[in-house]
Amino acid sequence: MTDTTLAHSDSHDHHPTGLARWLFTTNHKEIGTLYLVFSLVMFLVGGAMALVIRAELFAPGLHLVNPEFFNQMTTMHALVMIFAAVMPAFVGLANWMVPLMIGAPDMALPRMNNWSFWIMPFAFTLLLSTLFMPSGGPASGWTLYPPLSLQGGNSLAFVILAIHLMGISSIMGSINIIATILNMRAPGMTLLRMPMFVWTWLITAFLLIAVMPVLAGAVTMLLTDRFFGTSFFNAAGGGDPVLYQHIFWFFGHPEVYIMILPAFGIVSEIIPTFSRKKLFGYTSMVYATASIAFLSFIVWAHHMFTVGMPLGAALFFMYATMVIAVPTGVKIFNWVSTMWRGSMTFETPMLFALGFVVLFTIGGLSGVMLAIVPADFQYHDTYFVVAHFHYVLVTGAVFAIMASVYYWIPKWTGNMYNETLGKIHFWWSTFWVNVLFFPQHYLGLAGMPRRIPDYAIQFTEFNVISSIGGFAFGLGQLLFVYIVWQCARGGQKATDGVWEGARGLEWTVPSPAPLHTFDTPPDVDHPDYVAHTSGTS
Amino acid sequence: MSPAGQSSSPKRRAVLRTAWALVAVAFGIYALFVGRAFWQGGL
Ligand code: HEM
Numbered sequence: 001m002t003d004t005t006l007a008h009s010d011s012h013d014h015h016p017t018g019l020a021r022w023l024f025t026t027n028h029k030e031i032g033t034l035y036l037v038f039s040l041v042m043f044l045v046g047g048a049m050a051l052v053i054r055a056e057l058f059a060p061g062l063h064l065v066n067p068e069f070f071n072q073m074t075t076m077h078a079l080v081m082i083f084a085a086v087m088p089a090f091v092g093l094a095n096w097m098v099p100l101m102i103g104a105p106d107m108a109l110p111r112m113n114n115w116s117f118w119i120m121p122f123a124f125t126l127l128l129s130t131l132f133m134p135s136g137g138p139a140s141g142w143t144l145y146p147p148l149s150l151q152g153g154n155s156l157a158f159v160i161l162a163i164h165l166m167g168i169s170s171i172m173g174s175i176n177i178i179a180t181i182l183n184m185r186a187p188g189m190t191l192l193r194m195p196m197f198v199w200t201w202l203i204t205a206f207l208l209i210a211v212m213p214v215l216a217g218a219v220t221m222l223l224t225d226r227f228f229g230t231s232f233f234n235a236a237g238g239g240d241p242v243l244y245q246h247i248f249w250f251f252g253h254p255e256v257y258i259m260i261l262p263a264f265g266i267v268s269e270i271i272p273t274f275s276r277k278k279l280f281g282y283t284s285m286v287y288a289t290a291s292i293a294f295l296s297f298i299v300w301a302h303h304m305f306t307v308g309m310p311l312g313a314a315l316f317f318m319y320a321t322m323v324i325a326v327p328t329g330v331k332i333f334n335w336v337s338t339m340w341r342g343s344m345t346f347e348t349p350m351l352f353a354l355g356f357v358v359l360f361t362i363g364g365l366s367g368v369m370l371a372i373v374p375a376d377f378q379y380h381d382t383y384f385v386v387a388h389f390h391y392v393l394v395t396g397a398v399f400a401i402m403a404s405v406y407y408w409i410p411k412w413t414g415n416m417y418n419e420t421l422g423k424i425h426f427w428w429s430t431f432w433v434n435v436l437f438f439p440q441h442y443l444g445l446a447g448m449p450r451r452i453p454d455y456a457i458q459f460t461e462f463n464v465i466s467s468i469g470g471f472a473f474g475l476g477q478l479l480f481v482y483i484v485w486q487c488a489r490g491g492q493k494a495t496d497g498v499w500e501g502a503r504g505l506e507w508t509v510p511s512p513a514p515l516h517t518f519d520t521p522p523d524v525d526h527p528d529y530v531a532h533t534s535g536t537s
Numbered sequence: 538m539s540p541a542g543q544s545s546s547p548k549r550r551a552v553l554r555t556a557w558a559l560v561a562v563a564f565g566i567y568a569l570f571v572g573r574a575f576w577q578g579g580l
């Protein structure tokens with residue numbers, strides 16, 4: 001057992017309190033909590049920006065903020081939500097749950113773990129500070145397409161530094177997750193016995209390591225084009241702005257899967273628990289996840305059909321994109337089959353997981369519509385695209401994050417959350433999120449462009465509905481903050497197993513999970529644990 | 538780096554080998570995209 005102490009050597013005996021505890025912690029649970037709290041704060045910041053957007057679009061002709069600031073809001077909303085809210089939430093969940101699920105005492109590289117987190121608040125303070133600089137924040141959309149992104153102020157340099165820092169944090173986090181999963185599994189925890197959440201994160205971490213350096217390369221070239229006289233993307237100097245789009249989306253499409261694969265993992269944990277059955281088709285889930293990850297590298301140009309490309313290329317990217325619907329369909333089939341004839345109950349985590357399955361699928365279907373080249377010529381850069389990616393990201397990624405918080409918070413805090421309030425939060429969110437985003441499909445089909453601060457009067461009604469939905473949905477998330485806060489402070493004590501149908505090593509440790517767990521690796525083949533391992537055996 | 542007395546553990550060495558290999562991959566990809574571009578005359 002001597003080697004089990006390797007991962008958290010210096011955090012065992014002395015325990016600093018107060019700020020020092022959080023600044024210097026190398027404990028995976030504390031770092032997980034830091035990530036989750038950071039993410040929640042950034043959700044509120046990004047949400048406030050979204051409400052500025054929806055307020056401006058409430059009616060035509062409003063001039064609540066000036067157009068330049070509106071553009072900064074659409075850009076910053078996306079950057080904050082993607083890089084500071086959704087991604088850190090998943091990393092926080094990985095920190096908390098991956099060691100618990102594979103029977104490891106901590107992450108493999110605990111000190112690097114501390115760095116991975118603490119880079120983030122600095123990176124995003126830097127990013128947000130650009131809003132207060134004389135030239136304002138970035139306003140060219142989160143994709144930072146040149147030439148537009150090169151025509152703003154000097155604050156671009158800070159934005160690029162923030163993106164680099166955030167990328168370094170993500171890469172370090174991914175290295176840690178891969179090193180942990182490959183080297184720290186308890187004896188008997190073979191790869192094909194790992195919980196699906198661990199599998200999806202393993203694959204996501206490889207995606208991150210493959211594409212974050214590509215994003216870094218793209219923004220480095222933007223930096224030198226803007227400040228050091230290069231012409232990578234400058235046609236006048238012999239460069240090509242379309243080159244940027246290719247590089248960006250070679251990062252960008254895998255990035256959208258980075259934001260959904262861990263969500264698939266979460267849903268694959270929750271549905272079996274509340275159906276009281278094993279996950280249907282575990283092995284096919286693993287292969288489907290790997291196929292989606294592989295395919296995500298060969299579809300990038302579906303984001304740029306309208307810039308023009310050879311017919312053969314357009315056809316290739318169209319069909320490659322549609323092929324992703326196959327492994328995705330396998331997953332949806334497996335979730336439904338897991339529920340089939342299960343004894344289902346509908347606690348809040350399950351409600352959010354079911355909401356995910358239904359509403360994410362709507363986003364997947366609009367995605368297939370967008371993949372059809374001639375149709376995309378019509379839909380591209382309209383609100384139809386906005387509707388598509390908000391279904392996959394809000395009712396997809398964010399709903400899965402909500403589901404996971406309700407599912408695991410009793411293990412984190414030792415208390416049950418308030419189930420009645422949780423259900424109200426679910427139904428409130430589900431109703432209003434559809435009021436918010438469904439009309440945007442119609443706006444897009446009718447031709448309303450995205451990223452504009454004002455619009456023609458024929459778009460009024462759907463915009464009014466959408467804005468009302470936005471404000472109501474936003475309000476509902478304050479209830480979520482309250483529920484989490486209340487649960488952290490007290491409440492009905494949680495049992496160790498928490499949920500009747502829950503399986504997995506994380507449920508064999510006490511609630512709340514003590515700071516140190518699995519210092520002695522569990523024997524996964526022991527009868528006490530066998531019932532708790534998912535997977536093939 | 539690794540705390541004193543632990544770098545000898547085989548598990549620790551496996552962890553570090555994995556980590557450094559991944560660092561090399563990340564830098565390699567960055568170099569492929571940006572280093573090569575500079576080399577070929579972006580400047
Ligand atoms: C069935 C799977 C999917 C298909 C076929 C698909 C297809 C597409 C296509 C063709 C576009 C480009 C539309 C345009 O700009 O004209 C697009 C945009 C987008 N998709 Fe998907 N998608 C799928 C799933 C997802 C998922 C799972 C996510 C994220 C969780 C996602 C996030 C996005 C985002 C963020 C954009 C907009 C990017 C931007 O221009 O800012 N998609 N999708």
Ligand SMILES: [Cu+2]
Nearest residue numbers: 253256302303
């Ligand atoms: Cu894409």
